[in-house]
Amino acid sequence: MLKSTNKHKRGAGKLQVICKACDKKAAIYSRKEISKEVCDLYCSCRDPECGHTFVVTLAFKHTLSPSARDGKNIALEFLKSLPAHERQALLSQSLQ
Ligand SMILES: [Zn+2]
Known part of the structure; x- marks a missing residue:
């Protein structure tokens, strides 16, 4: 069709x-x-x-690949791809 x-x-x-x-x-x-x-x-x-x-x-x-205009999504996908301990380390660094 x-x-x-x-x-x-x-x-x-x-x-x-x-x-x-x-x-x-x-x-x-x-x-x-x-x-x-x-x-x-x-x-x-x-x-x-x-x-x-x-x-x-x-x-x-x-979605096949997220919109480049959506920076939040990219950051989220990136965070999700990290092992839990690295994600925690990164998050605690960013909060300092
Ligand atoms: Zn026809």
């Missing part, structure tokens, strides 16, 4: 919706934000003989 036209270049792919009635490309003509992680895409089949209009849901699933 959803297809990336450019799987190999990160971030450069354009989302492609495929009509489930005829397997041809559909155009996204509107989107409705449900939440920060979910939106509905209103689609219409590009094949004039088909004319199927439908809604697909696009949802965030999980």
Whole structure:
């Protein structure tokens, strides 16, 4: 149903919706934000003989690598990766 036209270049792919009635490309003509992680895409089949209009849901699933803008997360991940005694040592140092 959803297809990336450019799987190999990160971030450069354009989302492609495929009509489930005829397997041809559909155009996204509107989107409705449900939440920060979910939106509905209103689609219409590009094949004039088909004319199927439908809604697909696009949802965030999980993070592969955290955002570089989120410094807190990076620090947390780093702390989690340390053995407990090193983590304690680091934390007690940082509180001095
Ligand atoms: Zn169609």
